[in-house]
Structure formats: structure tokens, C-alpha cells
Amino acid sequence: MANISLIPCGDFKTRYAADTTIFPTTTSRNFAILGVLLLLLCPAFMDRYWLNLCIQIGYLGIAALGLNILVGFTGQISIGHAAFFGFGAFSSAWLSNSFGIPVALAIPLAGVMTTAVGMLFGIPAARLKGLYLAIATLAAQYILQDFFARADWFTGGTAGTIAEPFTLFGFAFDTDESYFYVVLVYMVVMFILATNLMRSRDGRALVAVRDHYLSAEIMGINLTKYRTMSFGISSFYAGIGGALYAHYLQFVSVEGFTILFSIQFLGMIIIGGLGSIMGSLMGTAFMVLLPEVMQAITTALSGTAIDAALNLKDAIAFLREMAIGLVIILFLVFEPDGLAHRWKQIKAYWKLYPFSH
Amino acid sequence: MTLLFQLLVNGLIVGALYGVVAMSFVLIYKASRIVNFAQGEFLLIGAWTCWWLLTSWQLPFWIGFPITLAFMMVFGIVLQVVVLRPMIGEPIISVIMVTIGLSIFFQAMMKWMFGVFAKPFPTIFASPTVNILGLDVQTVYVMSLVISLLIMAGFGWFFKYSRMGLAMRATAFDQQVAQSLGISVRHMFAMSWAISAMVSAVAGVTVGVVNGVSSALSFFGIKVFPAVILGGLDSVAGAVLGGLIVGVLENLAHYLDSQWLNWGNMYEIAPFYVLIVILMIKPYGLFGTKDIERV
Numbered sequence: 001m002a003n004i005s006l007i008p009c010g011d012f013k014t015r016y017a018a019d020t021t022i023f024p025t026t027t028s029r030n031f032a033i034l035g036v037l038l039l040l041l042c043p044a045f046m047d048r049y050w051l052n053l054c055i056q057i058g059y060l061g062i063a064a065l066g067l068n069i070l071v072g073f074t075g076q077i078s079i080g081h082a083a084f085f086g087f088g089a090f091s092s093a094w095l096s097n098s099f100g101i102p103v104a105l106a107i108p109l110a111g112v113m114t115t116a117v118g119m120l121f122g123i124p125a126a127r128l129k130g131l132y133l134a135i136a137t138l139a140a141q142y143i144l145q146d147f148f149a150r151a152d153w154f155t156g157g158t159a160g161t162i163a164e165p166f167t168l169f170g171f172a173f174d175t176d177e178s179y180f181y182v183v184l185v186y187m188v189v190m191f192i193l194a195t196n197l198m199r200s201r202d203g204r205a206l207v208a209v210r211d212h213y214l215s216a217e218i219m220g221i222n223l224t225k226y227r228t229m230s231f232g233i234s235s236f237y238a239g240i241g242g243a244l245y246a247h248y249l250q251f252v253s254v255e256g257f258t259i260l261f262s263i264q265f266l267g268m269i270i271i272g273g274l275g276s277i278m279g280s281l282m283g284t285a286f287m288v289l290l291p292e293v294m295q296a297i298t299t300a301l302s303g304t305a306i307d308a309a310l311n312l313k314d315a316i317a318f319l320r321e322m323a324i325g326l327v328i329i330l331f332l333v334f335e336p337d338g339l340a341h342r343w344k345q346i347k348a349y350w351k352l353y354p355f356s357h
Numbered sequence: 358m359t360l361l362f363q364l365l366v367n368g369l370i371v372g373a374l375y376g377v378v379a380m381s382f383v384l385i386y387k388a389s390r391i392v393n394f395a396q397g398e399f400l401l402i403g404a405w406t407c408w409w410l411l412t413s414w415q416l417p418f419w420i421g422f423p424i425t426l427a428f429m430m431v432f433g434i435v436l437q438v439v440v441l442r443p444m445i446g447e448p449i450i451s452v453i454m455v456t457i458g459l460s461i462f463f464q465a466m467m468k469w470m471f472g473v474f475a476k477p478f479p480t481i482f483a484s485p486t487v488n489i490l491g492l493d494v495q496t497v498y499v500m501s502l503v504i505s506l507l508i509m510a511g512f513g514w515f516f517k518y519s520r521m522g523l524a525m526r527a528t529a530f531d532q533q534v535a536q537s538l539g540i541s542v543r544h545m546f547a548m549s550w551a552i553s554a555m556v557s558a559v560a561g562v563t564v565g566v567v568n569g570v571s572s573a574l575s576f577f578g579i580k581v582f583p584a585v586i587l588g589g590l591d592s593v594a595g596a597v598l599g600g601l602i603v604g605v606l607e608n609l610a611h612y613l614d615s616q617w618l619n620w621g622n623m624y625e626i627a628p629f630y631v632l633i634v635i636l637m638i639k640p641y642g643l644f645g646t647k648d649i650e651r652v
Binding site: 071075077079123124127128131132134135136138139140142143146149150260263266267270274315318319320321322324325326327328329332333336 | 443469582633
């Protein structure tokens with residue numbers, strides 16, 4: 001059968017390969033390529049403010065995707081993702097500062113180091129599940145946070161550490177315009193890797209562990225191996241995301257990687273959709289834009305009676321946290337499958353347009 | 358040596374409070390199988406409510422405190438009915454995430470309403486310290502220990518003799534059987550949240566009287582995890598013991614640290630190392646029931 005450009009009516013496939021393509025149709029592939037090309041043009045017409053937001057969405061999106069592989073695809077909850085994100089940031093800065101490793105190489109190496117740490121904390125995951133695991137990762141969050149504050153040789157202690165700018169062949173990517181491309185390249189690569197992982201035997205094994213781990217074990221899937229592996233992969237993504245963050249800001253402070261940040265990561269994947277690759281990105285965008293929207297609303301309301309009554313200017317930080325909590329709860333109660341599900345429904349509506357029932 | 362003894366006494370007192378909070382955590386878990394990450398916020402809300410009644414309304418303690426408890430009871434029921442009831446039957450990740458969402462929502466709300474700085478309670482006792490066995494112990498500490506013991510005894514009585522306590526145990530044991538015996542399971546869920554919120558509020562007010570009220574109170578909700586895991590997630594007695602052990606342990610760690618190690622911050626972090634070790638060796642804790650799964 002030749003490649004078809006639109007999804008046919010019905011779902012008839014004769015080979016497994018046809019069921020697991022990256023892009024279901026040629027059109028969707030072309031759209032994805034077009035989207036990346038359009039993103040390439042972004043620095044030309046976006047101002048620094050929007051570029052900054054896009055870069056944030058990029059590196060946080062990579063880390064959120066990692067968490068989604070762990071939580072959404074493997075069903076192992078983790079409340080310590082920000083600590084791994086921070087570990088990646090510090091490792092990359094440490095590698096390039098102490099050993100003179102070029103940043104382009106230090107970022108993947110930081111990913112590998114974070115993987116090692118993630119696997120270490122993933123050992124309990126081999127035995128534990130559900131809420132016990134959640135509590136173990138909570139402990140990991142506090143232990144790593146304590147380690148950051150303590151390990152002067154690694155993180156610079158309370159003073160924080162400087163991270164070199166990203167350089168490649170003598171060209172320094174130290175402006176928002178140029179760093180945008182670095183993040184974009186990493187993002188595209190990491191997202192394609194994740195999509196491919198989910199098409200492979202290992203990816204299907206992860207989903208099987210999530211859906212019914214006893215059945216999965218009976219089918220010959222090694223639970224310990226796949227749970228630890230999932231932890232490793234998720235830490236790798238967190239490490240890469242963290243390293244990109246470090247070299248973007250060129251400074252890493254020990255204070256940023258709190259439990260609130262971890263919860264924000266969880267919020268991203270819940271809003272985007274658990275077990276959806278594109279959902280991770282949508283959720284990240286939502287979470288990054290949420291404070292900006294709130295800021296805009298506050299500015300619009302300034303001077304009005306509401307502003308006077310609530311003293312919005314001082315409260316904005318707390319309102320932001322409240323909004324994060326509220327959004328997580330509302331999504332879980334009303335739209336547990338997240339934005340990705342909503343997007344699918346919109347697509348389905350237009351596919352069947354005049355006769356949507 | 359006196360320092361060590363003093364720290365041990367402190368450990369027991371704080372540990373008893375951990376035990377109380379852990380008990381109310383276990384109560385919710387036993388009744389409705391929900392892991393409540395917002396337990397610390399119950400302490401926080403209770404303490405702030407009481408503080409607000411005592412300072413803004415100038416109520417005496419013996420009126421303000423019961424009002425706080427009544428408020429927390431309503432709060433617990435409303436929370437269960439509005440937020441947690443729709444989550445029945447959802448996967449465990451969703452339920453955990455809802456309580457995490459509640460936790461950061463209320464924490465931020467309390468910071469917004471009452472500010473980020475610790476505020477002292479109005480004085481409740483005339484004499485600040487009493488002398489027990491040659492040790493100067495603050496009166497509030499004695500009060501907190503007495504309150505903790507009272508709550509524990511109350512829990513013991515409640516689950517052993519009262520009608521509602523027995524109904525709750527039946528619900529925790531088997532919901533279908535309980536329902537067929539005429540127990541309203543929904544009612545029991547709501548009541549377990551109400552009682553848990555009330556008991557946490559008592560602990561919150563006690564800590565508030567000792568240390569002043571601030572958002573640091575919600576850290577109790579996190580410290581509860583080492584205690585309940587140590588004791589076993591579904592054991593009320595285990596929760597008390599776990600709380601005591603964690604309280605003593607963190608003070609011992611602090612002693613070791615201040616005397617020899619000088620690492621700093623051991624007081625905060627030692628329970629989490631213990632937590633990881635327990636999870637590796639004995640994930641179901643000292644008294645928890647082990648899940649047996651059949652296909």
C-alpha cells in the first residue's frame with residue numbers, strides 16, 4: 001500500500017510496522033517538518049521575551065518528557081524530578097569547569113551522570129510500587145537537595161556555580177537568539193528518541209508494566225529491569241534538560257530545585273496528558289505560560305477595585321503557586337487525559353466535520 | 358550528657374506530635390486508601406485559624422480552640438466531598454497528585470493570607486517553664502505531650518468502643534461487607550477526613566504555641582512519611598511508634614552531628630535516609646500488612 005496522505009476511515013493494518021510508525025500519514029510528517037522549519041525562523045521575528053519563554057519550554061519540555069516516560073508510560077510515580085534536573089545542571093557545569101570538557105560534550109555526559117544517580121535511587125523502584133515509590137522519590141528529593149547545599153566541590157555550595165556558555169567550533173551560543181537553536185536541536189532529537197523508544201520492544205514493555213504488571217511479568221517481562229531502566233531514562237532526560245538550563249543561564253544556584261519545582265513537572269505532564277509524547281510539550285507550554293498570563297491579568301487589573309482589595313502586586317507569587325495547585329486538581333477531576341486528549345478530540349471533530357456523530 | 362538527655366526529651370515530645378499527625382494520616386489511609394500529601398497543610402490551616410481567632414477577635418483560648426476544631430471538621434468534610442469523592446476509582450497516581458495539588462494550593466493560600474513570617478501565639482500559660490526531675494521543661498512542651506497522649510488514648514477508645522470507630526474499622530476491613538451491614542461508606546470516608554483534619558489541627562495549634570505559626574508547619578506533613586512508613590502504612594499503633602522513633606532519631610542525629618560530625622542539617626535530613634533504608638529492607642514497615650496479590 002502506498003503512503004496515504006490522510007488517515008483512512010477505519011483502522012485496518014496488516015503489519016505491526018504499520019501500527020507503529022512515527023507519523024501516521026505523510027501529511028502529518030510534512031506538518032511536523034514544517035513546524036520545525038517555522039521554529040527555525042523564530043529568532044528572526046520574536047523578541048527576547050518570547051524567545052526566553054520558548055527556550056524555557058524547550059529545556060523544561062525535555063525534562064517533562066523524561067518524567068512522562070516514567071510516570072505516564074511506566075506508571076511509576078516520582079516526586080523528585082527537580083532534584084535530578086538540578087543534578088544534571090550541576091554535573092554539566094562541574095564537568096566543563098573542572099575538567100575542561102567542551103560544553104557540547106558535557107551536556108550528554110551530564111545526562112549519563114544523572115542516569116547513574118537516577119538508577120541508584122531507582123533501586124528501591126525495583127521492589128516498590130505506587131505510593132511507596134512516591135515516598136521513596138520524595139526522600140530522594142530532600143537528600144539530593146541537601147547534597148547540593150553540602151557538596152562545595154560539586155555545586156559551589158551556597159554561592160552556586162558558574163556554567164560556561166555553549167560553544168561549538170569557536171562560536172559561542174551565548175545570546176537568546178543563538179541558544180534557541182541549541183535547545184531546538186536537543187528537543188527535536190530527544191523527542192524523536194522518545195517516540196522511537198515507544199515503538200520498540202522496550203517501549204511496549206514499559207507500557208505493559210504500567211497497564212498490568214503481573215500480566216507483564218507472566219509474559220516474560222523482567223519487571224526489575226524495566227522499572228530501573230525507566231528510572232534511568234527519565235533521569236537522563238532530566239539531566240539533559242538541567243544541563244541545557246545551566247548553560248542557558250550560565251549560573252546555577254542551589255536553591256532552585258525544590259519540591260515545588262518537582263510538583264510543577266508533575267503538573268506539566270498531567271496537564272499535557274499522561275502517556276503522551278506531544279502532551280509533555282503542550283503541558284510544559286501551559287505551565288510556562290501560566291505565570292505570564294497571570295502577570296498579564298494582574299497588570300490589566302492594576303488600579304481597579306479588585307486590585308485594591310486583594311493587593312495583587314504583592315500576592316502574585318502566591319497566586320501563581322495557588323494557580324499551579326488548582327490547575328492540577330481541576331485537570332485531574334475534569335480532564336484526566338490532559339490537553340493531548342482534548343487535541344485528539346478537536347482533530348476527530350474536524351476529521352468527521354459535518355457529521356461528527 | 359545533659360545535652361543528650363535534653364535532646365532525648367525533646368525528641369520524645371516532638372516524636373509524640375509526629376505520632377499524632379501520623380495517626381491522623383493513617384486514619385485517612387486506612388479508611389479510604391488515599392495517601393494524603395496535604396496532611397501538613399491541615400496543621401497549617403488549623404494553627405492559622407486559631408491564631409486568627411485569638412489575635413484578631415481577641416477570643417480566649419478556650420473559646421477559640423473549639424471553634425477552630427469545628428471549622429476544621431467542616432473543612433475536612435467539604436474537602437472530601439468536593440475534591441476527593443470524584444476521585445474514587447481513579448488510579449493511585451491521580452489521587453496522590455490531587456492531594457499534592459491541594460497541598461501547594463493551601464500552602465500558597467496561607468502564605469498569601471497571613472504572610473511568610475512566623476507569628477507568635479498570644480501567651481497561654483502564666484509560667485513559661487516547669488521543673489521536672491531537675492530539668493527545666495517549657496510548659497507548652499508539657500502541654501503538647503499531655504495533648505498528644507490524650508489524643509492517642511482517645512483514638513484507642515474511639516476505635517475500640519465507640520460505634521463510629523467500629524464502623525470505620527469495618528469499612529477499612531471490607532467496604533462491601535460494611536455496606537451490607539448498613540454502614541454508610543461515604544459517611545465514613547467523610548468522617549475520617551473530618552477527624553483527621555481536627556486531630557491535625559490540634560497538633561498544629563500545639564506546634565504553633567511552641568514555635569510560632571509559619572508555613573514551616575507544613576513540613577510536619579512531609580516528616581510524617583518516615584514515621585508512617587517505619588510503623589507500617591495501615592497501623593495506627595505503628596504510626597505512634599514510628600513518630601516517636603523519628604522524633605528521637607532526628608534529635609540523636611542532631612546530637613551526633615553537633616558533637617562530632619559537623620555536617621550540619623542532619624536534623625532535617627536524617628529521617629529521609631532512614632526512610633530509604635526501611636523501604637529497601639522492610640517496605641511494609643514494622644506493623645503494616647503485607648499486600649498479597651492474587652491474579
